[in-house]
Amino acid sequence: MINPFRYSNDNKRYHTLSYYNKSHGIAAYKAVLDAGFTCPNIDGTKGTGGCIFCSGGSGYFTAGPQMSIEEQLERELACIRHKHPPAKAIAYFQAHTNTYSETSRLRELYERALSVQGVCGLSIATRCDALEAETLDYLRELNTRTYLTVELGLQTIHDSTAEKINRCHTFSEFLQGYYELKRAGIRVCVHMINGLPGEDEEMMTESATQVGRLRPDAVKLQLLHVIRGTPLEQMYLRGEYTPLSLEDYINILVRQLEVLPPETVIERITGDGKAGELIAPLWSRDKLRVLGSIDKALAERDTWQGKYYSQ
Numbered sequence: 001m002i003n004p005f006r007y008s009n010d011n012k013r014y015h016t017l018s019y020y021n022k023s024h025g026i027a028a029y030k031a032v033l034d035a036g037f038t039c040p041n042i043d044g045t046k047g048t049g050g051c052i053f054c055s056g057g058s059g060y061f062t063a064g065p066q067m068s069i070e071e072q073l074e075r076e077l078a079c080i081r082h083k084h085p086p087a088k089a090i091a092y093f094q095a096h097t098n099t100y101s102e103t104s105r106l107r108e109l110y111e112r113a114l115s116v117q118g119v120c121g122l123s124i125a126t127r128c129d130a131l132e133a134e135t136l137d138y139l140r141e142l143n144t145r146t147y148l149t150v151e152l153g154l155q156t157i158h159d160s161t162a163e164k165i166n167r168c169h170t171f172s173e174f175l176q177g178y179y180e181l182k183r184a185g186i187r188v189c190v191h192m193i194n195g196l197p198g199e200d201e202e203m204m205t206e207s208a209t210q211v212g213r214l215r216p217d218a219v220k221l222q223l224l225h226v227i228r229g230t231p232l233e234q235m236y237l238r239g240e241y242t243p244l245s246l247e248d249y250i251n252i253l254v255r256q257l258e259v260l261p262p263e264t265v266i267e268r269i270t271g272d273g274k275a276g277e278l279i280a281p282l283w284s285r286d287k288l289r290v291l292g293s294i295d296k297a298l299a300e301r302d303t304w305q306g307k308y309y310s311q
């Protein structure tokens with residue numbers, strides 16, 4: 001069957017990061033880092049306890065802040081070079097809120113990362129309420145001399161859900177941060193989570209529709225994982241939360257892809273839960289099966305990313 005999706009050179013009917021990188025001459029992989037930040041939703045500035053699914057600020061795969069940025073990058077670069085010898089690294093400040101500090105500290109950390117040989121860009125995960133004017137000025141300047149992406153957590157456009165998950169920011173606050181970054185000319189990847197408590201397929205599709213209208217450079221579509229030690233695990237054990245089934249997840253993803261613009265890069269379409277920490281849904285451990293099921297569903301339904309996108 002001929003693939004009708006234009007941003008693909010294989011069977012994928014969505015705009016993968018690998019296609020984007022190849023077509024832009026980027027031979028680099030993300031090197032995950034934990035620079036020892038905290039989060040305004042943990043330290044009491046916006047909230048305490050964090051989002052109900054948060055365990056260690058999502059930095060599961062980092063070496064941890066006991067290692068310096070340089071040591072963490074060298075370790076990551078060794079793995080990248082082992083698998084893809086000529087490739088470089090994008091230093092991915094992943095754990096917690098990576099713009100939540102004075103600009104002088106951010107400058108020191110980011111510049112140290114960029115000075116490690118083999119690092120060719122930065123990816124910075126953060127929240128919309130941790131973007132001070134001075135930080136935005138610095139990011140604007142940084143963007144003129146390196147390949148920069150800011151990964152901005154949204155998770156849902158529905159404020160009622162945001163309240164349930166103790167997100168401690170609204171959709172309108174997210175939009176403010178998003179537009180500030182876009183005005184600064186910065187590439188933005190929006191993070192969304194499927195399977196949040198109380199959300200149905202229509203609500204998740206509506207989140208994708210509204211995010212699609214922003215025409216983001218990239219999105220990450222993640223599956224909500226129940227991780228050991230989180231408030232979500234307690235809800236799950238009390239029977240107050242039911243994770244998505246694989247079938248439901250595939251249906252939701254297909255509908256979300258259909259309403260996202262074809263140009264938006266899908267940087268992630270499932271999620272990684274650390275082995276031993278993941279409580280549910282356990283089907284998500286078989287990533288190849290999940291990815292294969294998405295491809296199969298798109299082909300069987302003869303649909304693709306952006307088929308029903310409208311501004």
Ligand code: SF4
Pocket residue numbers: 039040041042049050051054055056057058095096097127153
């Ligand atoms: S914003 Fe991120 S780091 Fe902060 S509590 Fe939520 S998931 Fe954790």
